[in-house]
Amino acid sequence: MSTVTASDIRTHVIExxxxxxxxxxxxxxxxxxxxxxxPLSTWHLAGTQYTSSVLSVDEFWGVVEKTTV
Structure with missing residues (x-):
């Protein structure tokens, strides 16, 4: 099992x-x-997607919306 980095989240989730x-x-x-x-400790690679055990897709978009308003 490899360690998930901030770069992984930026490259494979955010961008x-x-x-x-x-x-x-x-x-x-x-x-x-x-x-x-x-936090990085909550992320893992499931198949070809990075997912977090504490952040759903809807919550992700809530964070994006709140951050960019």
Whole structure:
């Protein structure tokens, strides 16, 4: 089992879902907020997707919305 890094979350979760819609500065803020809500220790690779045991998809988008408003 490999360790999940902040770079993994940025590259495989945040950028694919938010990258086209936000600036680099906003993506930095989203990354910080996502990792505050769901620390790296809660993330794992399930098949081809990174998931967190404490952050659902809806909660992820809530964090994004709150961070970019």
């Amino acid at each position: 694919p879902t938010c990258g086209e819609h936000f600036t680099a500065e906003e993506l930095d803020a989203i990354e910080d907020a996502v990792l505050d809500a769901a």
